[in-house]
Amino acid sequence: MIYDVIVVGAGHAGCEASLASARMGCQTLLLTMNLDTTALMPCNPSIGGPAKGHLVREIDALGGEMGRNTDKTFIQIRMLNTGKGPAVQALRAQADKKLYGLAMKHSLERQPNLHMKQALVEGLEPVGDGADRILKITTSTGWTYEGKTVVLTTGTSLAGRVIVGEKSFAAGRAGEFAAYGLSQSLRQQGFELGRLKTGTPPRLDAKTIDFSKTVVQPGSPTPLYFSFDSLHPDPMSFPRPNPVYPLNGQPSWRDQIPCYLVSTNQKTHEIIRANIHRAPLFNGSIQGIGPRTCPSIEDKIMKFPNKAAHPLFLEPEGWETGEVYLQGGNTSLPEDVQLAMIRSIPALEKVEMVRFGYAIEYDYMPSSQILSTLETKRLPGLFLAGQINGTTGYEEAAGQGLIAGINAALKVKGKPPLILRRDQGYIGVMIDDLVTKYLTEPYRLLTSRAEHRLLLRQDNADLRLTPIGYQLGLIDEARYRAVEVKRNVVADEIKRLSKTCLVADRLADPMESFGLPPMGHNVSALEFLRRPEITYQIIARLGYGNPELIPECAEQVEIEAKYQGYIERQQAVVQKMHRIEDRRIPDWLEYAQVGGLRFEARQKLTRFRPQTLGQASRIDGVTPADIFVLMVNLERAKSQIG
Numbered sequence: 322m323i324y325d326v327i328v329v330g331a332g333h334a335g336c337e338a339s340l341a342s343a344r345m346g347c348q349t350l351l352l353t354m355n356l357d358t359t360a361l362m363p364c365n366p367s368i369g370g371p372a373k374g375h376l377v378r379e380i381d382a383l384g385g386e387m388g389r390n391t392d393k394t395f396i397q398i399r400m401l402n403t404g405k406g407p408a409v410q411a412l413r414a415q416a417d418k419k420l421y422g423l424a425m426k427h428s429l430e431r432q433p434n435l436h437m438k439q440a441l442v443e444g445l446e447p448v449g450d451g452a453d454r455i456l457k458i459t460t461s462t463g464w465t466y467e468g469k470t471v472v473l474t475t476g477t478s479l480a481g482r483v484i485v486g487e488k489s490f491a492a493g494r495a496g497e498f499a500a501y502g503l504s505q506s507l508r509q510q511g512f513e514l515g516r517l518k519t520g521t522p523p524r525l526d527a528k529t530i531d532f533s534k535t536v537v538q539p540g541s542p543t544p545l546y547f548s549f550d551s552l553h554p555d556p557m558s559f560p561r562p563n564p565v566y567p568l569n570g571q572p573s574w575r576d577q578i579p580c581y582l583v584s585t586n587q588k589t590h591e592i593i594r595a596n597i598h599r600a601p602l603f604n605g606s607i608q609g610i611g612p613r614t615c616p617s618i619e620d621k622i623m624k625f626p627n628k629a630a631h632p633l634f635l636e637p638e639g640w641e642t643g644e645v646y647l648q649g650g651n652t653s654l655p656e657d658v659q660l661a662m663i664r665s666i667p668a669l670e671k672v673e674m675v676r677f678g679y680a681i682e683y684d685y686m687p688s689s690q691i692l693s694t695l696e697t698k699r700l701p702g703l704f705l706a707g708q709i710n711g712t713t714g715y716e717e718a719a720g721q722g723l724i725a726g727i728n729a730a731l732k733v734k735g736k737p738p739l740i741l742r743r744d745q746g747y748i749g750v751m752i753d754d755l756v757t758k759y760l761t762e763p764y765r766l767l768t769s770r771a772e773h774r775l776l777l778r779q780d781n782a783d784l785r786l787t788p789i790g791y792q793l794g795l796i797d798e799a800r801y802r803a804v805e806v807k808r809n810v811v812a813d814e815i816k817r818l819s820k821t822c823l824v825a826d827r828l829a830d831p832m833e834s835f836g837l838p839p840m841g842h843n844v845s846a847l848e849f850l851r852r853p854e855i856t857y858q859i860i861a862r863l864g865y866g867n868p869e870l871i872p873e874c875a876e877q878v879e880i881e882a883k884y885q886g887y888i889e890r891q892q893a894v895v896q897k898m899h900r901i902e903d904r905r906i907p908d909w910l911e912y913a914q915v916g917g918l919r920f921e922a923r924q925k926l927t928r929f930r931p932q933t934l935g936q937a938s939r940i941d942g943v944t945p946a947d948i949f950v951l952m953v954n955l956e957r958a959k960s961q962i963g
Contacts (some may be wrong), residue, residue, distance in 0.1 A: 323735045323797065324350045326726065327458055328470035329360040329503075333715045334474035334707030334722030336425050341726030342472075343435035344924060347733055350459070351429065351437045354478070354498055359437075360390075360425035362715065363477075363494045364521045366418040366638045368644055369547065371401060372766040373716040374411030375747045377780035380528060380716075382793025384430055385747075386598045387716070388547035393554045396562075396859050397540040397577045397642060403790045407880050408774045412547055415580065417639040418810055420557055430867040443502030445471065445650070446510070447700060450607070453954045456702055459766050470729040472704040474722055477519065479684035480504045482703055484601045485677055486655025495679060504684045511699055517763050519713055520617055523659055526673040527565045527643040532581060534668035535635060536542035537569045546628040549783040550800060563641055580648075581668075585618070588665040593622045596658045601680060607653070609682040612763040617680070618662070633666070638779065643928040644675050653680035675783050685711045688755040688764075689929045692737040695725040695752065698930060705727050710755055713763035720748045722772050727793060730840035739793070742902065744773045744895040746786055757929060757939040773891050780876055784808055810820050811877045818847040818882070831863055840877065848880040858885030901948070902935030906955070917950040926962075 326342040328335050331353035339351040353359065368391045370378055395414035402410045427574060429437055438577055444459035448467070458466045478493035478500040491499040508514060515754030546553045562568060562578045569578050593600075601607045602618045611617070616624070616871030621631055634648035652659055656677045665670050688710045690697055695710075697703045706725040709716035728738045750771045755764065768774050777785070787804040790796035825840040839852060846865045849855055857875040860866045870878070881888070911925045921942045931937040934955075938948050 322348070323455055324348050324436075324466065324468040325326065326350070326470050326472065327456070327466055328423055328474060328726070329353075329458070329585040330471045330474035330476055330478070330707070330717060331356070331429075332474055332476045332707060333360060334389065334476075334718035334725070335472070336360050336388065336429060337380065337719045337722035338472045338474060338704075338706055338726030338729070340386055340432055341384070341795060342730040343432050343724050344736075345721050345727070345730040347434060347730045349435045349533070350468065352439070352440045352441070352442055352460075353602075354441050354493070356426070356437060356439045358422065358497070359429065360422040361494075362416065362418045362421060364519075364878050365648060366393075366636060367413060367648075369411060369717060371409060371411045372747060372768045372770070373375060374401070374413060374714040375549075375753075375768070375777060375779045375782065376720045376766060377412070377547050378549070378779045379748050379786055380719055380723055381550075382782040382786035382790060383723060383727075384790040384793065385719065386425065387719045389550065389554050390421060390425050391416055393424050393546050393557050394545045395577075396544045396637065397580065399538075400539050400545060406775075406886070407778050407780060410766050411768075411779055412545060415636055421424040424557060425467045428890055431516055440498060441498060441630075444506040445503065445703070446506070446703075454702070456606075456700075457937075461475075462786045462888055467955070468703065469733050470702045472706060472722070472725045472729055473499065474705075474707045474708055474718070474725075475680050475709045476718075477683040477708055479514075481680050481681055481683045484606055484653050485679040486653070486658070487606075488602070489606065490600075491661045492681070493683075494681065495676070495751060496797065507686065510689060512686055514684045515711075516609040517685050517708075517711060518611040518680055518682045519708075520648040520651040520653055521612065521639070521678055521761060522652060523663065523678040524638070525645040525669070525742050526675050526677040527563065527637065527645050527648060527661070529671050529673045530581075530635065530645065531668045531670070531834065532567045535583050535681035538569065538582055538634070539569070539571055540579065542572040542574075543575050549787070549804070552683065556638075561640075563643060565643060568636055570912075575657065575922035576636050576879065578640070580637070583633050583635060583666050584667045585622075585633065585666065586630055586672060589662055590622050592658065593654070593664045593667055596654060599655050599658065601653045607680055607682060608760045613650065613682070614765045614767070615713070619651065619652060619654060620647070634853065635668075647678075650678065652678040654850070667776075668874060679898040683708070685709050685892070687711065691756060693752055693756055693932055693936070694728040694741045695721060696728060696732070696738075702732065708763070709958055711750070711760045711764055712755070713765050715752060717764070717766055720751060720958070721904055722762070724748060724752065727795075728788075735785060739789070741786075741789075743771070743777060745775055746782070747771060750777075753939065757931065757936050773895060775887055776882070776891050776895070780873075780880065807874055808876070810870070810874050811881065814870060814874065814878050815847065815881055816877070817867070818850060818860070818865075819845050821846040823863075823865065824847050828863060835859060835862070847882055851885075855881075898935065901938060901952075902933060904952070904955070905933060906933060906937065906951070907958075910958075915950065915954050918946070918947055922947040 325347035398414040441461040481499040704725040706721035714926040
C-alpha cells in the first residue's frame, strides 16, 4: 500500500508525529531500528524544566501524548522557579525510563491507522512527478515502502560516532546501529548536512552510593500534572520504590522517589585538569559543536577555573532499577578518569559505574532548508523533526514531531498547514528560530528566547492552544468544552471581583488577624487582589471569593489580576506587529533583483527564503531598512499585478 504518512524514527519526535497523523485519519507507518527502544530516554530520565515544561504543556493542549505519558510514569514531579513570576515557573518530572517507553509503545500499538515496523532506513527518493509524486523509502534489507509524505526523526543516528577517551566507534547511541546510507541518500537529493555533538554522563550503581552524604531533593507535596486532561491518567502499576533509595520527606498523595544533590570539589577539578590532554573535546578528537547550555563537566572546569564546586544531581532512573543518572556530569573522558573523578566526591567514594559517559557526533540538516511547516524546501512532502533540525532535548523534538505530523496529514488532505506564531506558543518560537537563525550549536529552547513570555505561560497553554487541537481533530468535544467553560468561569470571576467593593473599616480586624497591613480605603476585590501580598485564597478567607472556583481557575484569576497591565501591553505589541508578521513574501521573489537591499541582506534572505516579513525581520544581518525596502517592493509588485 501507499501510506499517507511514513515516520522514520520512534524517538520523542517520531512518536508524536505518528500519533498525530494517525489520529487525524491518515494511514501512518512508523519505522524504527529497534521497537524495544521506542521513546527511549538515552540521556536524562526527565521531562520538563524552564521552557521545556512549557513545551510539554503546549503539546498536551494540542492533543499530543508526552504530557499524559509523563503523568503515568513519573517517579517525582516538582514545580521549578516558584519564587519567580508565572512566566518562568515550569513543571519538571523524573520519569521511570523503561516504563515511559513501554507506556508510549502501548499508546502507539493501540492507535487506529498506525502500523509499527522494525527496519533500518538506508535511502529515500521521490518517484513520479507533480501531484502523483510519492516518496520511496528503502531499508537495509532492500525492502521498500511508499508514502505520500515522509517525516524524518532520526535523532543522533545519522552517521553517529560515539567517542570516549581515545576510543571511538560507529553508533547511533551506545549499543545501537548508526545510519550511514540515509545520510548519503539525503546528500544525493541535494541537501546540505552538517555535524553536531552531544553527550551523556555515567550511570552509577545506587548500592555503592552513600546517600547519608547527599542533600535530599523531595518531590512536590501537592498534586501536580503535565496534562490538562480533567481525568488525569492513573499511574501504571508500579512496584514499591527500590529500598536502596532513602525516601526522606516524601509526600503522601503519590509514591515518589527523591533526587539527591552532591558537588564537585578541588580534588575533582585537579583530576580533570591533570587529564585534560586525554579529553576528546580538547585534543581535537571531536569536531562537532556541542550545546553551550549543557556543557561537559571538563568544559565547565576549564571555562570557570575559579569556581570551587559544581552541583551534581543523582537522579534514579526508575522504581526498581539501581541505575542512577549523574545530572551535570556529562563527559567523554576515558573511563579510568571518569571513575577517579566521580570517586573524589565524598558520597561517591566507593561508587561503581554501571555505564560510562560518552560524547556522540552525528549528521544534521541545517534548518535553513525547512519551512515553518517543517517541510523541506527542496523536496516537497518530506518533513524533518527533532535533532535532524539541529535541536537538542526530548521536549523540543516532541514539539517539532507533533507539528510535522500534523502538517504532513494536512498536506495529504489538501488543507492549509498549521503555523504557530511566536505569540501563540513556545512551539512557534522554536520553529521560527529554526527557520530564521543560523545555528552554530545544538538549539535548546529557553524562556529568554520568547519576547511575549508573559502571554506564553505554562498555566494557560490549554486556553491558548486547545481550540486549535480541537479543530484538527486531536482534542475531543468534552475536553474542548471543559476548556471553554474554564475560560468563561475565569472571565466571569474577574468581572464579579471588579464589581465587589471591600470596605476598609469592616476588614480591619480580619486583615490584622492575617498579619496584613490595613487597606486604608475602600477598593474593589479585583484591585485588592492586585497587591503583591494578596492571593485569591486570602480573598476567599475574607468571604469574598467564589467557593465553587477550582484551583486551576483561581490561579488564572490571580495571574490575570496581578499582571493585567503587562499582559495588555504585550497584547498591544502583538497586534501592532501582525501587519508585518503576517505579510507573505511570494516564493517567486528573487532577492538579487530587489534594488536597495544591502549585499549581506540579499545573501541571508536568499539562504533562508523567509515566508513572511516577520520572519525576514528576525534573520541576523537583515536591518529595519532592508525590511522597509522589501515592503516597498512588495507593494510595487502588488500594484503592478493589480
